[in-house]
Amino acid sequence: MKRTALYDVHVDAGARIVPFGGFEMPVQYSGILKEHDAVRHRAGLFDLSHMGQFWMTGEMVARWADTLTINAVATMKPQQARYNIFCNEGGGAHDDTIFYRLERGWLLVVNAANADKMWRLLNERRPADGVELENRHGSRALIAIQGPQSAAMLQPHVDVDLSALRYYFCAEGRVENVPVVLARTGYTGEDGFELFLDGADAPMVWNALLRAHSDEGLEACGLGARDVLRLEAGMPLYGHELTESITPVQAGLKWALKLEKPEFVGKEALEDQLALDRYSRIVGLVMEGRVPAREGYSVWFDGRIAGSIRSGSIAPSVENKNIATALVAQEASAVGTALEVEVRGTKHAATVVALPFYKRPK
């Protein structure tokens, strides 16, 4: 089991550690609901150094990446970040990722559990010339600060004007006087920033931010809170809403699919799926009662099983209701459809709702 550069910091702070994506990661610090509340109303600090960071350089990177992904890479502006998905030939997802276009190259951030698979895949498909790949997984760190107060808290520590940094853009600068790539991206449904930095600098930066702002409500947060936050915000988690067999079309990610690109892996399968329009799809569910829906539970419609739960949680930002995503047959997928979720042999009423469950106040 691997450890991030911040592992000792987590243990010293009394965080509860669990295995995740091959790393020993903090699942919670003070408590999932308390950490969730901090991110929705103040700010939270996350160690995401387990995520894979690949550095890509060369004149061919954008054109090559466009043949492997469903979203556009070559049209990205300097300093832009963009969500993107690598698919297999059948249209299922190898991984969902973010590309960051920097001055001297491209940063590709992949899911921890998929990092080895993605590194192999990129190297297998790499053209003979024009693309150089460097695996920084584990040596580089990633710290996220997320929440409505994150810009105000982070600003005194960085030499980048955060008010000029737009959503899904990034900048190269310094945090606490060490080099950082600073991006206005995140996975919580709140405003926030992600800081890519050298692993050796990570504990110093983490401690500086917490020390300076814990009085204002900045909380160290674990992966448990992150999962509740992303689910409320309707964001897919690889392995749940998106897999090698659940396609981006099924996952409701058509907005990221650029069919005008001439050619990319999975394009034909995804076009066929869209044209046929007879596929099971990911929907949002709200449970009527107080029973939580959990991954794997059967979902019933019209007297038969129509699918199963992919993620579920209590949702403090959705009136404390139990929310879930489910992969269900098309006829059971319209917003407003009454479904039942089978929990330990008993069926409980649920309703299909539009995603996301939660949108931050403007």
Next chain:
Amino acid sequence: MASLEDLLFSKEHEWVRVDGESATIGITDYAQNALGDIVYVELPKVGTTIAQFANVGVIESVKAVSDLFTPISGEVIEVNGALESDPAAVNREPYGTGWLLKLRPTNPDETKSLLSSAEYEKIAAD
């Protein structure tokens, strides 16, 4: 809140306080802390007869579903209905308002197989 000295404990991290014809059952402070934020408690129906160490329900935290066992056998005479709207009471006061159910014990000898507060503390500390 009762004194911990009056309680008996199971290795499964439940406590019981026997008071004549009524035995109150809950989970320990160690257990609630290990579970984290509790969001749902499923308890048996009043009138159900339950064997010692049987599975009588579930306790769900944000992340996990855990089985609930009873440290003694008996007939369920009351369940803590307040937990339906306030399951977090189990986190706040596991030995008080966060109690789970009351049984009419069927076999008083069973308590001999349970642990004292001091014995349980040793297990929980490991």
